[in-house]
Amino acid sequence: MAVGAPSKMRRKITRRDAGWLIAQAAGVAGGADFFAKWTQGAKHDVHQEHAMHSTAPPDPHDWRSYRPQFFSGDEYRILDAFSAILIPSDDTPGAREAHVTAFIDFVVKAAAEYAPEMQDRWRKALGWLAEQNFGSLSAAEQTSLVQQMAAPEQDNSKKHPGYGTYRLIKDMVVHAFYTSRVGLVDVLEYKGLAYLTEFPACTHPEHHQV
Amino acid sequence: MDKYDVAIVGSGACGGWACMALAQSGFKVVVLEAGSHIDTYKEFKHRWPYEMQFRGAGQPGFLRKYFKGSTEYNYRIMIDDRENPYTTAPDKPFAWRRSRVLGGRTLHWSRASDRFSDFDFKAASRDGFGEDWPISYADIAPYYDRVERFIGVSAAPAKLPQFPDGVFLPAMPLNCAESIFQAACRKIDFPSTPRRVAQLTRMWHNRPPCHYCGNCVNGCDVGAMFNTVVSTLPPALKTGNVTLLCDSVVSHVLTDSEKRARGIRYIERYSNKEVEIGALVVVLAGSSLENTRLLLNSEPGGLANSSGVLGQYLMDQVSGSGVSGFLPILKNAAIRNDDGKAGGLYIPNFTNIGVRPKPAKFIRGYAMSATGGAMGIPAFAPSLPGFGSDYKKRVKSLYPSFARVWLSGGEMLARKENYVELDPQVRDKWGIPVLKIHCTHCDNDRRLYEDFFERAQELFRAAHGEISDAKPFLSTPGSLIHEVGTCRMGNDSKTSVLNSFCQTHDVKNLFVFGGGCFVTTGDKHPTLTMMALTARGCDQLIDMAHKGDI
Numbered sequence: 001m002a003v004g005a006p007s008k009m010r011r012k013i014t015r016r017d018a019g020w021l022i023a024q025a026a027g028v029a030g031g032a033d034f035f036a037k038w039t040q041g042a043k044h045d046v047h048q049e050h051a052m053h054s055t056a057p058p059d060p061h062d063w064r065s066y067r068p069q070f071f072s073g074d075e076y077r078i079l080d081a082f083s084a085i086l087i088p089s090d091d092t093p094g095a096r097e098a099h100v101t102a103f104i105d106f107v108v109k110a111a112a113e114y115a116p117e118m119q120d121r122w123r124k125a126l127g128w129l130a131e132q133n134f135g136s137l138s139a140a141e142q143t144s145l146v147q148q149m150a151a152p153e154q155d156n157s158k159k160h161p162g163y164g165t166y167r168l169i170k171d172m173v174v175h176a177f178y179t180s181r182v183g184l185v186d187v188l189e190y191k192g193l194a195y196l197t198e199f200p201a202c203t204h205p206e207h208h209q210v
Numbered sequence: 211m212d213k214y215d216v217a218i219v220g221s222g223a224c225g226g227w228a229c230m231a232l233a234q235s236g237f238k239v240v241v242l243e244a245g246s247h248i249d250t251y252k253e254f255k256h257r258w259p260y261e262m263q264f265r266g267a268g269q270p271g272f273l274r275k276y277f278k279g280s281t282e283y284n285y286r287i288m289i290d291d292r293e294n295p296y297t298t299a300p301d302k303p304f305a306w307r308r309s310r311v312l313g314g315r316t317l318h319w320s321r322a323s324d325r326f327s328d329f330d331f332k333a334a335s336r337d338g339f340g341e342d343w344p345i346s347y348a349d350i351a352p353y354y355d356r357v358e359r360f361i362g363v364s365a366a367p368a369k370l371p372q373f374p375d376g377v378f379l380p381a382m383p384l385n386c387a388e389s390i391f392q393a394a395c396r397k398i399d400f401p402s403t404p405r406r407v408a409q410l411t412r413m414w415h416n417r418p419p420c421h422y423c424g425n426c427v428n429g430c431d432v433g434a435m436f437n438t439v440v441s442t443l444p445p446a447l448k449t450g451n452v453t454l455l456c457d458s459v460v461s462h463v464l465t466d467s468e469k470r471a472r473g474i475r476y477i478e479r480y481s482n483k484e485v486e487i488g489a490l491v492v493v494l495a496g497s498s499l500e501n502t503r504l505l506l507n508s509e510p511g512g513l514a515n516s517s518g519v520l521g522q523y524l525m526d527q528v529s530g531s532g533v534s535g536f537l538p539i540l541k542n543a544a545i546r547n548d549d550g551k552a553g554g555l556y557i558p559n560f561t562n563i564g565v566r567p568k569p570a571k572f573i574r575g576y577a578m579s580a581t582g583g584a585m586g587i588p589a590f591a592p593s594l595p596g597f598g599s600d601y602k603k604r605v606k607s608l609y610p611s612f613a614r615v616w617l618s619g620g621e622m623l624a625r626k627e628n629y630v631e632l633d634p635q636v637r638d639k640w641g642i643p644v645l646k647i648h649c650t651h652c653d654n655d656r657r658l659y660e661d662f663f664e665r666a667q668e669l670f671r672a673a674h675g676e677i678s679d680a681k682p683f684l685s686t687p688g689s690l691i692h693e694v695g696t697c698r699m700g701n702d703s704k705t706s707v708l709n710s711f712c713q714t715h716d717v718k719n720l721f722v723f724g725g726g727c728f729v730t731t732g733d734k735h736p737t738l739t740m741m742a743l744t745a746r747g748c749d750q751l752i753d754m755a756h757k758g759d760i
Contacts, residue, residue, distance in 0.1 A: 059260050086597040094602070106263075107270060114271030146597065153595045171592045178587050178605075179265035181258070187602070188609055191547040192586055193256045196422040199551050201383030206539065210393045210673055 055194055056185040063099035070109035070119070075126040076101060078135050083173045085146050087183075098182035100173055107172075125165040132162070214240040214453065216751075217474045217489035219460045219504065220496030222314025223737050224723035224744040226438030226446070227357070228493050231748040233451040237755075240453040240487060242476055244496070245310030247456040248287070250317065250439045254429030257283060259587060266587075279307045279689075283428040284318050287311045293639040297646045304526075304647040305688035306499065312456055314497070315691070316437035318427045321407040322556075322618070322735035323363045325354050325374040329563050329575075330732030333621075337562070337573045340624050343729045344701045344710040347374065353742035353749075361436040361741075362414040365406035372575075373401070373558035373734075380411045382420070385548045387582025387613045388555040390537055394673035395557060400665075405556040405579060408436035408738075417441065422550030424586070458485075461642050463492050463508040463720065471720045477640045491719045491751060491760060495744070498725035499524075499630060502696040503645050505707075505722070506632050514714035514722075520707050521696050524628040524647070525731045528576065528620030528655045529690040533666040534590070535677040537582060540611035548583025548610070555580045556618065557669070559733040561661070572657035575733045576620030578666060582613030590678065613675055615666040619692060620658045621733050622651070628687075630696055649687040659684050692736050697726030711750040712743055719760050721747055 068076045083095040083104075095101070111118040129135075132145060149162035150170075160166075177183040184190045202208075215237040218225050225241060233239045259265040267273075268282040280288040289308040298304050309315045329336075331343040351374070358377040366381035381404045384392060388404075395402035409426070410419045420434040433440030446452050457479035464473045464486065473488040494501040502521055506512045512520040559575030560566060590612055591605050633646040663682045670677050700706025703715035708727050714720045723744040725736050732739075754760040 056258060057261065061260075087602060088599055090599045090602070092602070103265075110264070111270035114269060114275055118270050143598075150595075150597060170597065174592045175265070175267075175587075178591055179259040181260045184259065184587065188584070188588065188606060189545040190584060190586060191545055192424045192549050192584075193258060194421075194423060194547060194550065196547060196550060199382050199420075199422045200385070200546055202386040202389040204386060204389075207386045207389040208393055210390060210397055 056181060056190075059181045063102045066099065066102040066106070068102075068105045070105050070122070071126065074130065074135060076105065078126060078129050079104065079169070081142060082129070082134070082146065082169055085143055086170055086173045087177045092187045093182045095173060095177055098177050098180035100176040100180070103176045103180070104172055107176075121168055125168050128162060128165050211473070211486055211488050212240075213473075213488035214238045215489065216240070216491045216493055217242065217487060218493045218495055219474065220244075220314060220494070220500070220724075221312050221438050221443070221454075222309075222495065222497065222724075223316050223319075223438065223741050225493075225495035226313070226316065226442035227741050227744045228495055228721075228723055228748055229452060230442040230446040231745060232493075232751070233446045233449040235748075235752045236449075236451065237752075238451050238453075239446075240455060240489070242458045242460050242474060243310075243312050243314075243454070243456045244459045244479065245312060245314075245456065247312045247454070248439075250313070250429060250433065250437065251431065254425075254431040256423055256425055256431065257428065279305060279691075281428075287317050287429065294644075295636055295638065296644050297633045297636055299646075299648060302648055302650055303686045304649045305686045306645075306647065306693065307688070307691045308497065308500075312454075313438040313443075317429050317439070319437075319737065320735070321409055321426060321435050321552075323358070323361070323365075323406050323408045323738040324577075324734035325376055326350075326732050326734050326739050327372050327374050329372045329559075330621075330730060330734065333574060333730055333732075339573055341698075341700065341705075341729050344699055344706075349710070350739070350742050350746060353745040354738065356745050357738060357741045360415065361408045361441060362410045362417070363406055363408050363738075364404075364411045364420075366403050368401065368403040368558065370401055370403075370558055372560070372563050373403075376406075378406075379414065382407070382409070382411060382551045382553055384555060385546065385581070385583050386540055386543065387537055387548065387611075388580065390539065390673050391555050391580040391582070391613070391615075391669065394669055395555070398668060398672045400557050400669060401560055402555050402557050405553040407551075407553050409551070409553075410434045415441070416444075420551065422547060424547075424549040424552045426552045459640050459642070460496070460504060461507065461640065463494070463504060463513055465509065465513065465717065469717060471717055477642075479640075482640065491721070491755070493721045493723060493751075495723040498694050498696060498728075499645060499647075501722050501724055501726050502630055503632070503643075505697070506630075507643055514707055514716040514720060516716050517704055517707060519626075519698060519705060521631055522626050522629045523624045523695040523698050523729075524630055524649050524693065525622045525624055525695045525728070526649070526687045527690045527692040527731045527733070527736075528622045528651070528659050528684070529617050530659050530663075530684040531681055532614055532616035533663070533670050533677055534612070534614035534679045535670060535675050536590075536608050536611040537613045537673060537675050538611065539674065540583070540613075542607045543610040545584050545610055549581075549585045553581070570661060572654045572661065574621035574623070574654070574658065574730075576658055576662050577618040577733050578615055578662065578669070579618045580613070580615045580669065582611070584610045585612055588612065593679070613670075613673070615669055617659070617662050617666070619690060619731070619733055619735060620655070620662060621731050622655050622687070624695060624698075624730055625652060628695075647688075651684060651687065656684060692725070692731065694725030694728035694731055694736055697722050698729050699727040700729065712747040713750065721751060723747060
């Protein structure tokens with residue numbers, strides 16, 4: 001048995017409803033602030049407008065003025081070039097716009113206290129790239145080396161001495177990029193963490209049969 | 211010494227309910243909570259990964275070392291293992307995930323609210339293993355009604371005997387991936403229904419409806435999901451009958467010479483001062499294992515343990531890796547709010563209940579869940595081969611098509627060999643002996659998991675999904691955070707600690723609420739049943755008190 005009228009389930013909540021709800025919620029602690037955001041959400045029709053305007057706040061950290069704390073200048077430049085090959089700036093922003101290298105430096109520096117082995121891994125990885133003179137290679141040569149390092153990823157019968165380095169850097173760069181505002185909001189257009197009056201139900205007939 | 215009618219230890223789902231029920235009946239109640247009183251409306255807010263220093267993962271190594279199982283979002287409401295250790299045998303790991311905070315684990319629970327059926331309560335009668343519960347569905351059904359009416363459960367009736375329907379608010383609609391999985395379930399004859407969650411879909415008891423941010427397990431900022439602080443506590447406090455003592459770590463239940471509980475001894479968390487309070491009735495509701503620990507520590511050999519079974523029959527539900535991949539029909543789809551309700555599609559158990567002709571290679575059953583879509587950070591991206599512009603485009607195109615099927619919970623058999631005891635050496639920050647936990651899976655648990663893994667792939671294939679990750683492994687016991695047992699209920703005081711009202715056989719004025727009383731885990735999420743048993747036990751307590759029988 002359902003409580004109340006199930007017919008209300010799919011009805012879009014209008015701003016007038018939201019006003020009624022605000023009156024109902026007068027006694028709810030924190031209610032006023034919440035409903036102010038909620039009524040903003042109510043202006044968007046979630047069914048007609050899937051691409052609801054993002055309410056994502058700006059990144060509170062000032063990565064532009066970040067100075068490397070863990071990596072040396074050379075290591076930092078190598079990592080920055082490597083990151084930009086993995087997630088390039090093309091028709092959408094890439095690792096550079098997301099300040100991926102700065103974030104990685106910050107995290108690896110902070111590993112000193114509870115995970116010093118993480119610092120060792122990064123030192124070795126960047127050391128290996130320095131041995132390959134990664135910093136002085138041309139852009140095409142750099143991409144070609146990354147390609148060779150990555151070969152075991154597609155075909156595990158292949159081996160490459162740089163695969164561990166590639167794996168370490170890729171895992172972290174991908175994490176850093178898609179957890180940044182640039183990666184998550186600008187590139188992936190993630191729509192969550194919003195204030196919605198109704199959950200956008202699937203209304204596509206083709207998804208209701210297989 | 212301060213004296214109360216009832217002293218309640220713990221403020222989670224069961225402690226909160228007991229507090230409300232007993233205070234509203236006119237009892238003077240004191241609630242002892244080991245953790246802090248936090249203002250959930252102020253503390254909890256939407257937080258984006260990039261707003262946190264370490265994007266949700268915490269300082270490298272920190273959470274793994276001190277706050278196992280938590281994230282940068284929620285570790286401050288989880289337990290600090292440095293202050294609250296527990297031990298296991300080296301080859302028998304157990305993951306014990308705890309919270310010490312007003313509201314306990316209700317602040318970050320998964321909100322799944324299922325009713326047990328007689329397939330769960332009377333499983334032993336069907337297959338001959340273990341014991342039946344001393345109650346049947348008919349005994350507890352009115353209490354399920356009462357709890358659901360108060361906490362608000364959004365769900366759809368499923369009309370399945372193994373998964374009883376209840377008093378429901380409108381269900382949350384399915385997203386695209388879940389709709390596809392539902393269609394696949396219809397095709398291969400799996401039952402399915404939206405996950406039943408204690409999340410509001412309308413104004414309810416002065417609480418606002420869900421706004422679909424998906425932040426639930428990091429704490430709801432408006433109180434649209436059930437937790438003690440926004441739900442059971444306000445009406446309890448309104449009675450004027452409740453004294454709330456936070457940061458109070460209970461060490462002993464005190465008894466008198468006639469084997470009656472007479473109060474509680476606790477330690478002030480920050481001053482380390484020992485305090486005793488008197489109570490006519492003592493209610494333990496500090497979680498399954500903390501209750502047992504407290505009973506074991508209150509008296510040599512354990513208080514209310516004439517049966518000797520206190521600590522035995524520890525269970526967590528069987529869990530392990532699921533199956534994930536992509537639903538090709540959703541590739542390149544417009545990005546939608548897919549993870550906002552943090553729910554999914556639920557596939558109730560259908561094995562060993564007589565609806566399938568072929569008997570399974572194991573006894574008891576399990577439930578699965580499925581969801582998909584644009585789920586925040588693309589967890590699949592690091593293992594997706596390649597790099598460069600092409601890689602970026604593939605991540606974007608796959609993002610809305612990600613899908614996964616997971617094991618919601620499988621029944622773990624109740625076995626005597628799985629037990630807890632007090633560690634003879636290790637003590638917590640307040641000098642209280644800690645638990646030593648002994649728990650392993652049995653062959654039936656493993657076979658059940660293997661069956662799930664096959665069925666999960668079958669479902670994925672029926673949805674025309676591309677499986678990208680299917681590596682089976684059984685999780686460490688405890689990982690599902692459905693740890694129950696160790697203080698089981700039964701009609702025979704020689705083989706159980708509690709009667710069916712969660713009252714100890716040995717000490718009449720001592721009640722133990724929570725999962726400790728469970729005779730079996732069943733295949734459902736446990737919290738709603740714990741709360742319904744609490745409501746039933748409180749009725750009994752009130753009734754006995756009015757008759758002068760306690």
